Amino acid sequence: MTKRPTLLGALAAPPEAAPVREELVALYARVPYSLAERLKDIARERSKAARRRVTVNELVIEALRKVAF
Numbered sequence: 001m002t003k004r005p006t007l008l009g010a011l012a013a014p015p016e017a018a019p020v021r022e023e024l025v026a027l028y029a030r031v032p033y034s035l036a037e038r039l040k041d042i043a044r045e046r047s048k049a050a051r052r053r054v055t056v057n058e059l060v061i062e063a064l065r066k067v068a069f
Contacts, residue, residue: 006067007035007063007064007067008035008038008042008063036056039056039059039060040056042059043055043056043058043059046059
Protein backbone atom coordinates (compact mmCIF):
# COMPACT_ATOMS: atom_id res chain seq x y z
CA MET A 1 0.00 0.00 0.00
CA THR A 2 1.42 3.39 -0.98
CA LYS A 3 1.68 6.05 1.64
CA ARG A 4 0.01 9.42 1.00
CA PRO A 5 2.30 12.43 1.34
CA THR A 6 1.95 14.60 4.41
CA LEU A 7 1.40 18.35 4.24
CA LEU A 8 4.96 19.24 5.28
CA GLY A 9 6.38 16.38 3.20
CA ALA A 10 4.61 17.76 0.16
CA LEU A 11 6.29 21.11 0.77
CA ALA A 12 9.79 19.64 1.10
CA ALA A 13 10.23 19.24 -2.65
CA PRO A 14 10.56 22.34 -4.82
CA PRO A 15 7.39 23.40 -6.63
CA GLU A 16 6.66 21.94 -10.04
CA ALA A 17 5.56 24.07 -13.01
CA ALA A 18 3.80 27.37 -12.45
CA PRO A 19 0.17 26.73 -11.48
CA VAL A 20 -2.61 27.63 -13.87
CA ARG A 21 -4.58 30.63 -12.66
CA GLU A 22 -8.11 29.76 -11.71
CA GLU A 23 -10.79 31.28 -9.53
CA LEU A 24 -10.03 31.09 -5.82
CA VAL A 25 -12.44 30.56 -2.96
CA ALA A 26 -11.84 31.24 0.71
CA LEU A 27 -10.98 28.17 2.76
CA TYR A 28 -10.33 28.60 6.46
CA ALA A 29 -8.55 26.08 8.66
CA ARG A 30 -7.69 26.03 12.32
CA VAL A 31 -4.22 24.55 12.62
CA PRO A 32 -1.82 24.02 15.52
CA TYR A 33 0.43 26.97 16.26
CA SER A 34 3.58 24.92 15.55
CA LEU A 35 2.33 24.05 12.05
CA ALA A 36 1.48 27.67 11.29
CA GLU A 37 4.96 28.77 12.40
CA ARG A 38 6.61 26.05 10.31
CA LEU A 39 4.64 27.16 7.24
CA LYS A 40 5.74 30.76 7.82
CA ASP A 41 9.37 29.60 8.09
CA ILE A 42 9.12 27.63 4.85
CA ALA A 43 7.55 30.65 3.12
CA ARG A 44 10.41 32.88 4.30
CA GLU A 45 13.04 30.36 3.12
CA ARG A 46 11.43 30.03 -0.31
CA SER A 47 11.03 33.81 -0.59
CA LYS A 48 14.77 34.26 -0.10
CA ALA A 49 15.66 31.45 -2.52
CA ALA A 50 13.18 32.49 -5.23
CA ARG A 51 13.80 36.23 -4.80
CA ARG A 52 10.05 36.78 -4.82
CA ARG A 53 7.47 36.73 -2.08
CA VAL A 54 6.11 33.27 -1.37
CA THR A 55 3.00 33.26 0.80
CA VAL A 56 1.67 30.68 3.23
CA ASN A 57 -1.44 30.55 1.04
CA GLU A 58 0.69 29.45 -1.95
CA LEU A 59 2.32 26.76 0.17
CA VAL A 60 -1.02 25.40 1.37
CA ILE A 61 -2.41 25.32 -2.19
CA GLU A 62 0.72 23.53 -3.42
CA ALA A 63 0.58 20.94 -0.62
CA LEU A 64 -3.14 20.31 -1.04
CA ARG A 65 -2.70 19.77 -4.78
CA LYS A 66 0.04 17.21 -4.12
CA VAL A 67 -2.03 15.38 -1.52
CA ALA A 68 -5.34 15.53 -3.41
CA PHE A 69 -4.11 14.55 -6.86
